[in-house]
Amino acid sequence: xxxxxxxxxxxxxxxxxxxxxxxxxxxxxxxxxxxxxxxxxxxxxxxxxxxxxxxxxxxxxxxxxxxxxxxxxxxxxxxxxxxxxxxxxxxxxxxxxxxxxxxxxxxxxxxxxxxxxxxxxxxxxxxxxxxxxxxxxxxxxxxxxxxxxxxxxxxxxxxxxxxxxxxxxxxxxxxxxxxxxxxxxxxxxxxxxxxxxxxxxxxxxxxxxxxxxxxxxxxxxxxxxxxxxxxxxxxxxxxxxxxxxxxxxxxxxxxxxxxxxxxxxxxxxxxxxxxxxxxxxxxxxxxxxxxxxxxxxxxxxxxxxxxxxxxxxxxxxxxxxxxxxxxxxxxxxxxxxxxxxxxxxxxxxxxxxxxxxxxxxxxxxxxxxxxxxxxxxxxxxxxxxxxxxxxxxxxxxxxxxxxxxxxxxxxxxxxxxxxxxxxxxxxxxxxxxxxxxxxxxx
Numbered sequence: 433x434x435x436x437x438x439x440x441x442x443x444x445x446x447x448x449x450x451x452x453x454x455x456x457x458x459x460x461x462x463x464x465x466x467x468x469x470x471x472x473x474x475x476x477x478x479x480x481x482x483x484x485x486x487x488x489x490x491x492x493x494x495x496x497x498x499x500x501x502x503x504x505x506x507x508x509x510x511x512x513x514x515x516x517x518x519x520x521x522x523x524x525x526x527x528x529x530x531x532x533x534x535x536x537x538x539x540x541x542x543x544x545x546x547x548x549x550x551x552x553x554x555x556x557x558x559x560x561x562x563x564x565x566x567x568x569x570x571x572x573x574x575x576x577x578x579x580x581x582x583x584x585x586x587x588x589x590x591x592x593x594x595x596x597x598x599x600x601x602x603x604x605x606x607x608x609x610x611x612x613x614x615x616x617x618x619x620x621x622x623x624x625x626x627x628x629x630x631x632x633x634x635x636x637x638x639x640x641x642x643x644x645x646x647x648x649x650x651x652x653x654x655x656x657x658x659x660x661x662x663x664x665x666x667x668x669x670x671x672x673x674x675x676x677x678x679x680x681x682x683x684x685x686x687x688x689x690x691x692x693x694x695x696x697x698x699x700x701x702x703x704x705x706x707x708x709x710x711x712x713x714x715x716x717x718x719x720x721x722x723x724x725x726x727x728x729x730x731x732x733x734x735x736x737x738x739x740x741x742x743x744x745x746x747x748x749x750x751x752x753x754x755x756x757x758x759x760x761x762x763x764x765x766x767x768x769x770x771x772x773x774x775x776x777x778x779x780x781x782x783x784x785x786x787x788x789x790x791x792x793x794x795x796x797x798x799x800x801x802x803x804x805x806x807x808x809x810x811x812x813x814x815x816x817x818x819x820x821x822x823x824x825x826x827x828x829x830x831x832x833x834x835x836x837x838x839x840x841x842x843x844x845x846x847x848x849x850x851x852x853x854x855x856x857x858x859x860x861x862x863x864x865x866x867x868x869x870x871x872x873x874x
Contacts, residue, residue, distance in 0.1 A: 497774055498795055502604050502638025506630035507792075509643075509843040510617050510827065543605035546635045550803040551755060553636035593648050593786035596627055600808065603635040614646070617841060618683055618827040620864050625651065626684050626827055628841045633793065633804040642793035642804055643842040645684070645825050649788045652683055652862040653722030655873040656701050656741045659857040662691055663699055663706045669874035670702065673854040674861055678872040680832050681864045685851040686790050686825040687778060687817045688858035689745035694766065697744025698729070699858075702874050707744075714748035714814030716780055717741070722865065726782040726812050740874070743858070749802040750813040753784060757802045765798040766818045776844060777801050778823035781813030792823040792842050817857070821846030824859075832867065 546553060600612035612631045616624035628645045632638055657670040674682055689695060698709030709715070711730035718724045718741040727733035728748060747760045757765070766775065776794030779801060783789050791813075793804050798815070805813040817823060824845050826838040838848035851859055863873065 497797075498634075498637045498800075499639035500637060503632055503641050504608070506608055506611060506632075507641045507643045507842045507844055508610070508628060508630035509845070510628065510839050510841050544635050545601075545603055545605045550634075550806060551758075552634055552800045552803045593650060595624065595648065597646050597783070597785060597787055597789075597809075600629065600631050602631065603807065604632050604638050608632075617645070617839075620683065620831055625864075626862075630842075631808075633807045634796075634800060637796075637800070640793060640796055640800065640804075642791055642808070643825075644789055644791050644808060645686075645827075645841055646783070646787045646789045647684070647862060648786075649724045651865075653865040653868055653873070654718050654724035655722065655861055655863065656688070656718065656743060657851070657855070657859050657861060658701070659688075659855045659859070662688070662857040665706075668702060672856070674851055676872060677869040678861075678863060679836055679852070680834060681868040681872070682828050682836055683831075683862040683864055684825065684827045685838075685859055685861040686780075687822055688860060689743060689816050690766065690818075691857070694764070695745050697746060699743055700739075701741040701743070709742060710744060712747060713744040714746065714751075714812070716743045716814065716860070722863075724788060724860075726780055726788070726814055728812065732812070745814055745816060748812060748814055749779065749798070750781065750805045750810050753806070753811055755799075755802040755806055757798055765815060773797060774800075775818045776820065776823055777818040778816040778825075779805060779813050780816055781805055781808075781810035783809050784811045785809065790825050792825065792845070794823075794844070822857070824850065826851070831864070 596616075597614050599614060602608075602611050610629070612629055614627040614629045616626070617628045618624070618626035626645055626647050628643065630641060630643045632640060633642045634640045655670055657672065657674065658665075658668040660672045674685070689697065692699075692707065696710060697707065697713050698715075699706040700709060709729050713729050714726065715729045715733050716724065716726055717733050717739050719738050720740045722740075725733070728751060729742070729744065733739070733742075746763055746765060747757070749755065749757045757763075766773070766777070774795040774797050776792065777796055777798075779791045779793075781789050781791065789808065789810065791805065791808060791810075793801060796804065801815060802813075821844070823842075825841050826845075826848050827841065828836040828838055830836055836852065838850070838852060840846070840848045847853070851861065861873075
């Protein structure tokens with residue numbers, strides 16, 4: 433066989449290989465039309481035993497820490513409920529035209545305002561440096577001032593869960609419009625059910641933006657839905673999408689955890705143990721009557737027969753109001769490669785005030801995620817899905833109607849109707865217990 437012929441054969445084999453790959457990828461994407469292309473390609477590769485390659489590519493693509501320069505906009509995508517805001521009345525004198533005076537915009541200097549020392553942004557225990565700069569058309573003046581650090585607030589145990597959480601202190605000053613101010617984004621029978629806001633949670637990495645949604649777990653019925661691939665299988669009451677009469681009572685939905693090949697945590701629902709529960713792991717638990725919480729299996733959550741659904745992912749990030757992720761140095765927090773991978777990440781936590789809170793923040797490593805949960809007031813928190821548009825939280829318009837439309841709360845999230853049309857992965861949904869038909873969800 434001549435050299436030219438050998439090269440031709442090799443070329444044909446390579447072409448056939450890439451053609452087969454292209455056909456396979458195309459078929460996979462067409463079978464998952466509602467999943468983002470990036471996630472589809474990564475999932476295809478993992479299912480074809482190329483997970484190690486995907487991991488290395490993700491580590492290479494996401495190994496740059498977030499910028500220190502502060503973001504000049506937040507990520508809250510949904511328009512806050514105007515009914516929850518205070519209106520301002522302007523009085524004018526009869527017979528006179530209303531005049532408007534243009535006031536030049538005053539650019540306030542940026543101030544670093546740490547409210548607590550966290551591992552991602554360590555500060556002196558007694559003081560922090562606040563750097564301000566004032567700029568005019570001719571001169572620039574810089575000053576450095578030492579100010580006392582605000583003491584971390586103590587938590588008072590209460591049996592009453594607040595309807596609306598307390599507004600969050602901005603970590604950077606001046607605060608952006610609406611930063612840390614909770615706004616009602618979902619109402620049921622005129623009553624606010626879901627509140628959301630956005631904030632820059634890490635004062636030393638001002639480009640990081642987090643968006644959060646809170647709800648009182650006692651005022652909604654929470655249910656887990658089972659994706660076509662995670663966990664897969666047939667016979668689920670709560671399948672890959674929200675349908676039937678349950679749609680009328682739908683309030684919100686959010687993403688579940690990792691693909692099973694990435695985490696060893698347990699998965700129990702609808703009387704089936706898909707994966708064995710692991711002691712000491714963070715657990716999103718749903719009681720028989722649909723009340724959700726986040727705790728530690730074998731510690732704050734035990735096998736007492738009261739739980740209908742138990743979803744684990746990994747060990748806790750935060751427990752008892754403290755960062756604990758470093759206690760698990762051998763845990764893979766999403767191919768984190770020694771805390772050096774910075775991704776868009778999601779988490780769910782039980783706050784110190786009793787509210788449940790979903791968090792989407794990025795791009796951060798696992799330590800920054802844990803610190804974010806602390807800044808946001810989490811008591812016990814667990815990581816959910818990460819990367820691309822997998823972090824997801826939506827509320828739904830036209831409550832009570834048979835046709836509903838999703839509204840994502842963060843502009844980095846994907847298809848707002850993902851959980852109405854079908855999901856490859858597990859997810860959670862919140863329903864109004866007063867109108868939810870008996871047996872509509874498991």
